[in-house]
Amino acid sequence: MKLFLSVDMEGISGIVDPTYINPDTGMNYGRGRVFMTEDANAVIEAALEMGATEIVVADSHNTMNNILWESLHPKAKLLAGSPRDYSMMQGLDESFDAAFFIGYHTRQGVPGVLSHTMSGVVRNMYINGQVVGEFGFNAAYAGLYGVPVCLVSGDNLIAEEARALIPEISTAIVKTAVSRTSAICLSREQATAELKHQTKHALSRLADIKPLTFSQPLELAIEFSHAGQAEMAANVPGTRYETETGIVRYNPVDQHDLYKTMRAMINLAHNAVFF
Ligand SMILES: [Zn+2]
Numbered sequence: 517m518k519l520f521l522s523v524d525m526e527g528i529s530g531i532v533d534p535t536y537i538n539p540d541t542g543m544n545y546g547r548g549r550v551f552m553t554e555d556a557n558a559v560i561e562a563a564l565e566m567g568a569t570e571i572v573v574a575d576s577h578n579t580m581n582n583i584l585w586e587s588l589h590p591k592a593k594l595l596a597g598s599p600r601d602y603s604m605m606q607g608l609d610e611s612f613d614a615a616f617f618i619g620y621h622t623r624q625g626v627p628g629v630l631s632h633t634m635s636g637v638v639r640n641m642y643i644n645g646q647v648v649g650e651f652g653f654n655a656a657y658a659g660l661y662g663v664p665v666c667l668v669s670g671d672n673l674i675a676e677e678a679r680a681l682i683p684e685i686s687t688a689i690v691k692t693a694v695s696r697t698s699a700i701c702l703s704r705e706q707a708t709a710e711l712k713h714q715t716k717h718a719l720s721r722l723a724d725i726k727p728l729t730f731s732q733p734l735e736l737a738i739e740f741s742h743a744g745q746a747e748m749a750a751n752v753p754g755t756r757y758e759t760e761t762g763i764v765r766y767n768p769v770d771q772h773d774l775y776k777t778m779r780a781m782i783n784l785a786h787n788a789v790f791f
Contacts, residue, residue, distance in 0.1 A: 517566075517567050517568045517569055517570075517613050517614075517719075518568075518569065518570040518571075518572075518611060518612050518613050519563055519568050519570070519571045519572070519612065519613065519614055519615070519616060520572050520574065520605075520607065520608045520612045520614070520615045520616070520658075520663070521556060521559060521560070521571065521572065521573045521574065521592075521615075521616045521618055522574045522576045522604050522605060522608075522615065522616070522617050522618070522654060523552060523555070523556050523573060523574065523575060523576055523577070523583065523618040523619050524576045524577050524604065524617070524618070524619045524620050524621065524650070525537045525548060525552055525577035525578070525582060525619050526577075526619065526620070526621035526629060526630035526632075526670070527618075527619040527620045527621045527629065527630075527669060527670025527671060527674055527690070527691075528548065528551050528552045528555050528618075528619035528669075528670075528690075529551055529554070529555050529690040529691065529701060529702065529704065529707035529708075529711075530547075530548075530551045530690075530691075530701050530704065530707070531548050531551060531552075531619075531629070531630075532629060532691070532697060532698055532699045532701065533630070533697040533698070534630070534697070536548035536551075537577065537578070537630065538578075539578060539579065539581075539582070548582070549582050549583065549584055550584065550587075551704075552577075552582055552583055552619060553583050553584045553587045553588055554704070554708065555618055555619060555669065555690070555707070555708075555711060556573055556583060556588060556589070556592070556618060557587075557588065557589045558707075558708045558711035558712050558715070559616060559618055559667070559669075559711050559712070559715045560573070560588075560589040560591065560592050561589060561712065562711070562712035562713075562715035562716050562719075563616075563715055563719060564589075564591055565716070566715070566716055566719040566720070567719075568719075570593075571589075571591065571592040571593070572592070572593050572595060572607050572612075573588065573592050573593065573594050573595065574595045574604065574605070574606055574607055574608075575594065575595065575596045575597075576603070576604035577619075579597070579598050580595075580596055580597055580598040580600070581596050581597055581598075583596065595607050601772075601775070601776055601779075602657070602772075602775045602776075603775065603779060604650065604654055605654050605657050605658065605775065608657070608658060608661060608663060609661055610661045610662055610663065612661070612663050613663075613722065614663065614664055614665070614666045614718075614719070614722055614725075615654075615655075615658045615663050615664070615665045615666070616665070616666065616667045616668075616669075616715070616718070617651060617654065617655070617665055617667070617668045617669070617678075618667075618668075618669045618711075619669060619670060620650060620651050620668050620669065620670045620674050620678075621649075621650070621670055621671070621674055622649060622671075622673045622674050622677050623640075623641075623647070623648070623649025623650070623651075623652070623677065624638055624639060624640065624641075624649065625639060625640065626673070626677075627673055627693060627695075627696065628670075628671055628673035628674055628677075628693050628696070629670070629671045629673075629691065629693050629696065629697070629698075629699050630696065630697070631649075631673075631696060633648075633649045633650060633653075634650060634653075634778070634782055635782050635785075635786065636741065637740055637741055637745045637782055637785040637786060637788075638738055638739070638740065638741070638782065639739045639740060639741050639762075640738070640739040641653060641736075641737070641738050641739075641778075642735075642736070642737040642738075642739075642763075643656050643730055643734065643735070643736060643737075644730045644731065644734060644735050645735070645737075646681075646730070648681075649677060651665075651668060651674060651677055651678050651681070652677075652681050652728075653778070655678075655681060655682065655728040656728055656729075656730060656774075657771055657774060657775055658727065658728070659727040659728040659729045659730070660729075660770070660771035660774070661727075661771065662727050663727055664682075664722070664725040664726060664727045664728075665678075665682060665685060665725075665727075665728065666685060666686060666718040666719065666721075666722055666725045667685065667686045667687070667688065667714055667715060667718040668685055668686075668687055668688070669687070669688035669689075669690060669711055669714070670688075670689070670690065670691075671689065671690070671691045671692065671693045671699055672689050672691075672692045672693060673693050675687035675689050681728055682725065682726075682728055684721070684724050684725045684726070685718075685725065686714045686715075686717045686718035686721075687714065688710050688711045688713075688714035688715070689710065690702050690707040690710060690711070691707075733767050734767060734768050734774060735765060735766070735767055736765070736766045736767075736768055736774060736777060736778060737763050737764070737765045737766075738763065738764050738778070738781055738782070739761065739762055739763045740762060740764065740785055742762075742788070742790060743759075743762060744788035744789065744790065745785035745786075745788045746762050746763075746764050746785070747788065748784040748785050748787055748788045749764045749781035749782070749784050749785045750764050751784055752764075752766065752777060752780050752781050752784065754766055754767070754777075755777075755781065764781060766781070
Protein backbone atom coordinates (compact mmCIF):
# COMPACT_ATOMS: atom_id res chain seq x y z
CA MET A 517 0.00 0.00 0.00
CA LYS A 518 1.50 3.24 -1.23
CA LEU A 519 0.55 6.53 0.48
CA PHE A 520 1.06 10.20 -0.35
CA LEU A 521 1.19 12.74 2.49
CA SER A 522 0.86 16.40 1.60
CA VAL A 523 1.86 18.24 4.78
CA ASP A 524 1.01 21.92 5.14
CA MET A 525 1.74 23.94 8.28
CA GLU A 526 -1.24 26.10 9.26
CA GLY A 527 -3.31 23.15 10.50
CA ILE A 528 -0.51 21.46 12.44
CA SER A 529 -1.02 20.67 16.14
CA GLY A 530 -0.12 23.58 18.43
CA ILE A 531 0.14 26.15 15.60
CA VAL A 532 -2.18 29.12 15.96
CA ASP A 533 -0.71 32.20 14.27
CA PRO A 534 1.97 33.38 11.77
CA THR A 535 4.77 33.35 14.36
CA TYR A 536 4.86 29.55 13.90
CA ILE A 537 4.84 29.39 10.10
CA ASN A 538 6.92 32.26 8.77
CA PRO A 539 10.50 31.09 8.12
CA ASP A 540 11.89 34.63 8.00
CA THR A 541 10.18 36.42 10.86
CA GLY A 542 8.41 33.78 12.94
CA MET A 543 9.72 33.69 16.52
CA ASN A 544 8.04 30.29 16.94
CA TYR A 545 8.96 28.93 13.48
CA GLY A 546 11.60 26.53 14.83
CA ARG A 547 8.99 25.02 17.14
CA GLY A 548 6.46 24.89 14.31
CA ARG A 549 8.88 22.77 12.26
CA VAL A 550 9.18 20.30 15.14
CA PHE A 551 5.38 20.12 15.56
CA MET A 552 4.96 19.57 11.79
CA THR A 553 7.48 16.72 11.78
CA GLU A 554 5.82 15.16 14.84
CA ASP A 555 2.36 15.27 13.21
CA ALA A 556 3.73 13.63 10.06
CA ASN A 557 5.46 10.95 12.11
CA ALA A 558 2.27 10.12 14.01
CA VAL A 559 0.46 9.47 10.73
CA ILE A 560 3.39 7.51 9.27
CA GLU A 561 3.69 5.25 12.33
CA ALA A 562 -0.02 4.43 12.29
CA ALA A 563 -0.02 3.88 8.51
CA LEU A 564 2.91 1.46 8.76
CA GLU A 565 1.02 -0.47 11.46
CA MET A 566 -1.89 -0.70 9.01
CA GLY A 567 0.31 -2.22 6.29
CA ALA A 568 1.63 0.76 4.33
CA THR A 569 4.72 -0.26 2.37
CA GLU A 570 5.74 3.02 0.77
CA ILE A 571 5.13 6.56 2.07
CA VAL A 572 6.07 9.77 0.28
CA VAL A 573 5.87 12.97 2.33
CA ALA A 574 5.56 16.19 0.32
CA ASP A 575 6.48 19.22 2.43
CA SER A 576 3.77 21.62 1.25
CA HIS A 577 4.24 24.94 3.03
CA ASN A 578 5.89 28.15 1.77
CA THR A 579 9.35 27.27 0.39
CA MET A 580 8.55 23.62 1.22
CA ASN A 581 11.64 23.25 3.41
CA ASN A 582 10.01 22.96 6.83
CA ILE A 583 9.94 19.32 7.89
CA LEU A 584 13.05 18.26 9.81
CA TRP A 585 14.45 15.61 7.46
CA GLU A 586 16.73 14.21 10.16
CA SER A 587 13.75 13.65 12.46
CA LEU A 588 11.26 12.27 9.96
CA HIS A 589 10.32 8.59 10.34
CA PRO A 590 13.07 6.50 8.71
CA LYS A 591 10.58 4.52 6.60
CA ALA A 592 9.26 7.63 4.78
CA LYS A 593 10.77 9.52 1.87
CA LEU A 594 10.72 13.33 1.98
CA LEU A 595 10.04 15.60 -0.98
CA ALA A 596 11.38 19.03 -0.03
CA GLY A 597 12.16 22.32 -1.75
CA SER A 598 10.57 24.43 -4.45
CA PRO A 599 9.52 25.45 -7.01
CA ARG A 600 7.61 22.40 -8.17
CA ASP A 601 5.30 22.16 -11.16
CA TYR A 602 2.63 20.53 -9.01
CA SER A 603 3.45 22.36 -5.77
CA MET A 604 1.72 20.70 -2.79
CA MET A 605 0.89 17.61 -4.86
CA GLN A 606 4.21 17.03 -6.62
CA GLY A 607 5.00 13.34 -6.92
CA LEU A 608 1.42 12.07 -6.80
CA ASP A 609 0.37 9.75 -9.61
CA GLU A 610 -2.02 6.86 -10.20
CA SER A 611 0.32 4.38 -8.46
CA PHE A 612 -0.75 5.68 -5.01
CA ASP A 613 -3.56 4.01 -3.08
CA ALA A 614 -4.50 7.08 -1.03
CA ALA A 615 -3.56 10.65 -0.18
CA PHE A 616 -3.51 12.22 3.30
CA PHE A 617 -3.72 16.00 3.76
CA ILE A 618 -1.98 16.87 7.05
CA GLY A 619 -1.93 20.32 8.67
CA TYR A 620 -4.44 21.77 6.19
CA HIS A 621 -6.52 24.93 6.70
CA THR A 622 -9.80 26.50 5.55
CA ARG A 623 -10.16 28.51 2.37
CA GLN A 624 -9.76 32.25 1.90
CA GLY A 625 -12.44 34.46 3.41
CA VAL A 626 -13.98 32.01 5.88
CA PRO A 627 -13.17 31.47 9.58
CA GLY A 628 -10.53 28.94 10.57
CA VAL A 629 -6.92 29.10 11.76
CA LEU A 630 -4.80 30.95 9.16
CA SER A 631 -7.42 30.52 6.42
CA HIS A 632 -6.35 31.35 2.86
CA THR A 633 -6.30 29.84 -0.62
CA MET A 634 -2.79 29.36 -2.01
CA SER A 635 -1.83 33.04 -1.72
CA GLY A 636 -3.14 36.43 -0.65
CA VAL A 637 -4.13 37.30 -4.23
CA VAL A 638 -6.94 34.71 -4.39
CA ARG A 639 -10.33 35.75 -3.05
CA ASN A 640 -12.13 32.64 -4.29
CA MET A 641 -11.26 29.66 -6.44
CA TYR A 642 -13.75 27.39 -8.19
CA ILE A 643 -13.71 24.12 -10.08
CA ASN A 644 -16.84 23.70 -12.22
CA GLY A 645 -18.54 26.37 -10.11
CA GLN A 646 -17.77 24.62 -6.80
CA VAL A 647 -15.81 26.89 -4.46
CA VAL A 648 -12.61 25.17 -3.37
CA GLY A 649 -9.73 25.99 -1.06
CA GLU A 650 -6.41 24.21 -1.06
CA PHE A 651 -8.11 21.09 0.25
CA GLY A 652 -10.67 20.98 -2.55
CA PHE A 653 -8.26 21.92 -5.31
CA ASN A 654 -5.68 19.33 -4.28
CA ALA A 655 -8.36 16.69 -3.75
CA ALA A 656 -9.68 17.37 -7.27
CA TYR A 657 -6.14 16.99 -8.64
CA ALA A 658 -5.77 13.65 -6.82
CA GLY A 659 -9.17 12.65 -8.14
CA LEU A 660 -7.95 13.09 -11.71
CA TYR A 661 -5.46 10.30 -10.93
CA GLY A 662 -8.20 8.22 -9.29
CA VAL A 663 -6.58 8.65 -5.86
CA PRO A 664 -8.93 9.21 -2.88
CA VAL A 665 -8.11 11.62 -0.04
CA CYS A 666 -8.90 9.57 3.06
CA LEU A 667 -7.71 11.82 5.90
CA VAL A 668 -7.46 15.52 6.65
CA SER A 669 -5.92 16.96 9.82
CA GLY A 670 -6.19 20.51 11.13
CA ASP A 671 -8.77 22.55 13.01
CA ASN A 672 -12.48 21.78 13.42
CA LEU A 673 -13.42 24.01 10.47
CA ILE A 674 -11.18 22.41 7.83
CA ALA A 675 -12.73 19.13 8.95
CA GLU A 676 -16.15 20.57 8.00
CA GLU A 677 -14.84 21.97 4.70
CA ALA A 678 -13.38 18.56 3.82
CA ARG A 679 -16.51 16.61 4.77
CA ALA A 680 -18.65 18.88 2.58
CA LEU A 681 -16.66 17.65 -0.43
CA ILE A 682 -15.81 14.10 0.68
CA PRO A 683 -18.43 12.96 3.23
CA GLU A 684 -16.61 9.69 4.06
CA ILE A 685 -13.25 11.34 4.85
CA SER A 686 -11.66 10.75 8.26
CA THR A 687 -10.82 13.93 10.15
CA ALA A 688 -8.14 14.37 12.81
CA ILE A 689 -9.16 17.55 14.64
CA VAL A 690 -6.14 18.74 16.63
CA LYS A 691 -7.46 22.19 17.56
CA THR A 692 -10.66 24.23 17.76
CA ALA A 693 -10.55 27.62 16.04
CA VAL A 694 -11.29 30.63 18.26
CA SER A 695 -10.39 33.24 15.63
CA ARG A 696 -8.22 33.26 12.50
CA THR A 697 -5.14 33.51 14.75
CA SER A 698 -6.26 31.74 17.91
CA ALA A 699 -7.24 28.18 18.78
CA ILE A 700 -7.72 25.80 21.67
CA CYS A 701 -5.11 23.09 21.02
CA LEU A 702 -5.05 19.48 22.14
CA SER A 703 -1.92 18.53 24.07
CA ARG A 704 0.96 16.99 22.10
CA GLU A 705 0.07 13.61 23.51
CA GLN A 706 -3.63 13.86 22.67
CA ALA A 707 -3.00 15.27 19.20
CA THR A 708 -0.61 12.41 18.39
CA ALA A 709 -3.17 9.89 19.63
CA GLU A 710 -5.92 11.48 17.51
CA LEU A 711 -3.73 11.53 14.38
CA LYS A 712 -2.88 7.85 14.86
CA HIS A 713 -6.46 6.87 15.63
CA GLN A 714 -7.88 8.66 12.57
CA THR A 715 -5.13 7.32 10.30
CA LYS A 716 -6.05 3.77 11.29
CA HIS A 717 -9.74 4.54 10.91
CA ALA A 718 -9.15 5.99 7.43
CA LEU A 719 -7.09 3.06 6.19
CA SER A 720 -9.48 0.47 7.64
CA ARG A 721 -12.25 1.83 5.39
CA LEU A 722 -10.22 2.90 2.39
CA ALA A 723 -12.42 0.93 0.00
CA ASP A 724 -15.41 3.11 0.96
CA ILE A 725 -13.76 6.42 0.05
CA LYS A 726 -14.23 7.60 -3.52
CA PRO A 727 -11.85 9.94 -5.32
CA LEU A 728 -13.25 13.48 -5.66
CA THR A 729 -14.34 13.87 -9.26
CA PHE A 730 -15.77 16.66 -11.41
CA SER A 731 -17.49 16.30 -14.76
CA GLN A 732 -15.58 17.12 -17.95
CA PRO A 733 -14.87 19.60 -19.37
CA LEU A 734 -13.23 21.11 -16.31
CA GLU A 735 -13.45 24.82 -15.62
CA LEU A 736 -10.98 26.54 -13.28
CA ALA A 737 -12.13 29.99 -12.15
CA ILE A 738 -10.21 32.36 -9.88
CA GLU A 739 -11.63 35.53 -8.36
CA PHE A 740 -8.74 37.83 -7.47
CA SER A 741 -8.49 40.40 -4.68
CA HIS A 742 -8.22 43.31 -7.13
CA ALA A 743 -8.59 43.98 -10.83
CA GLY A 744 -4.86 44.49 -11.44
CA GLN A 745 -4.20 40.93 -10.33
CA ALA A 746 -6.96 39.58 -12.60
CA GLU A 747 -5.54 41.53 -15.53
CA MET A 748 -2.10 40.01 -14.96
CA ALA A 749 -3.52 36.47 -14.58
CA ALA A 750 -5.47 36.88 -17.81
CA ASN A 751 -2.15 37.01 -19.67
CA VAL A 752 -2.15 33.22 -19.52
CA PRO A 753 -3.17 32.10 -23.03
CA GLY A 754 -6.66 30.59 -23.16
CA THR A 755 -8.00 32.43 -20.10
CA ARG A 756 -11.10 34.63 -20.17
CA TYR A 757 -11.36 37.67 -17.87
CA GLU A 758 -14.91 38.52 -16.84
CA THR A 759 -14.59 42.16 -15.88
CA GLU A 760 -18.03 42.40 -14.22
CA THR A 761 -17.18 39.66 -11.68
CA GLY A 762 -13.39 39.99 -11.54
CA ILE A 763 -13.15 36.27 -12.30
CA VAL A 764 -10.60 34.75 -14.68
CA ARG A 765 -11.79 31.47 -16.23
CA TYR A 766 -9.91 28.65 -17.94
CA ASN A 767 -10.72 25.16 -19.25
CA PRO A 768 -7.80 22.83 -18.42
CA VAL A 769 -7.39 19.76 -20.62
CA ASP A 770 -5.99 17.52 -17.87
CA GLN A 771 -4.53 17.48 -14.34
CA HIS A 772 -1.18 18.83 -15.50
CA ASP A 773 -2.84 21.78 -17.20
CA LEU A 774 -5.08 22.36 -14.16
CA TYR A 775 -2.27 22.64 -11.63
CA LYS A 776 0.25 24.49 -13.78
CA THR A 777 -2.28 27.03 -15.04
CA MET A 778 -3.49 27.73 -11.50
CA ARG A 779 0.11 28.38 -10.46
CA ALA A 780 0.85 30.50 -13.54
CA MET A 781 -2.23 32.69 -12.95
CA ILE A 782 -1.38 33.25 -9.28
CA ASN A 783 2.33 33.85 -9.92
CA LEU A 784 1.52 36.45 -12.57
CA ALA A 785 -1.06 38.09 -10.30
CA HIS A 786 1.67 38.61 -7.69
CA ASN A 787 3.33 41.06 -10.07
CA ALA A 788 0.40 43.48 -10.02
CA VAL A 789 1.05 46.66 -8.07
CA PHE A 790 -1.80 47.81 -5.81
CA PHE A 791 -0.49 51.09 -4.39
ZN1 LIG B 1 0.85 26.65 4.27
